[in-house]
Amino acid sequence: MIRLAVLLSGRGSNFQSIHEAIQRGALDAEIVCVISNRADAPGLARGRDYGYAAHALDHKAFADRAAHEEEVLRVLDEARPDFIALAGYMRLLGKSFIERYPNRILNIHPSLLPAFPGVDAQAQAVAYGVKVSGCTVHFVDEHLDAGPILVQRAVDVRDDDTAETLSARILVQEHEAYVEALQKLATRRWRVAGRRVLFD
Numbered sequence: 001m002i003r004l005a006v007l008l009s010g011r012g013s014n015f016q017s018i019h020e021a022i023q024r025g026a027l028d029a030e031i032v033c034v035i036s037n038r039a040d041a042p043g044l045a046r047g048r049d050y051g052y053a054a055h056a057l058d059h060k061a062f063a064d065r066a067a068h069e070e071e072v073l074r075v076l077d078e079a080r081p082d083f084i085a086l087a088g089y090m091r092l093l094g095k096s097f098i099e100r101y102p103n104r105i106l107n108i109h110p111s112l113l114p115a116f117p118g119v120d121a122q123a124q125a126v127a128y129g130v131k132v133s134g135c136t137v138h139f140v141d142e143h144l145d146a147g148p149i150l151v152q153r154a155v156d157v158r159d160d161d162t163a164e165t166l167s168a169r170i171l172v173q174e175h176e177a178y179v180e181a182l183q184k185l186a187t188r189r190w191r192v193a194g195r196r197v198l199f200d
Helices: 013-023 042-049 065-079 095-100 121-128 163-187
Strands: 002-008 029-036 054-056 083-086 105-109 132-139 149-156 190-193 196-199
Touching (some): 002 042, 002 065, 002 163, 013 042, 013 163, 029 042, 029 065, 042 054, 083 163, 105 163, 121 132, 121 163, 132 163, 149 196
Parallel strands (some): 002 029, 002 083
Antiparallel strands (some): 132 149, 190 196
């Protein structure tokens, strides 16, 4: 069983899917804390409702990014997670943060990376006219949406898709892909070889 910390900024739908997977026995994990940079984040309220240690650490209350991240790291160090799942956490992590937890921070992105990194990936996909998009679970490194890939799920892009309709279908796959990636990390031996995550 892995110890899991969740960082979120909004509704926390991926957090909810992880919680539900644990509850039904599909994921061998224990959520040891939930952290948000927004006190009003619905996902943080959901974490409290589930009985988790939930921490509101508003980045605006700190002098700078480094000070905020140091407090987040203090809370994480006390919780002793094996992995940190970014679930809609709308803050870029600094190098020193990532170096504290190398290959232990996961993120999910709504495209088949390396295509369409950054914000509004679904709108980028529709505008570009691709026929297939999807989602990617990856380790976080110092570059934007660029760490080694754990799991990808493909989603067809329909001719009448908008960013909103494509987002809705990708989100369904996000919920499954995140749980799949975490379950692999919990139950299988793995290693990072270059840009590849290899599972035994």
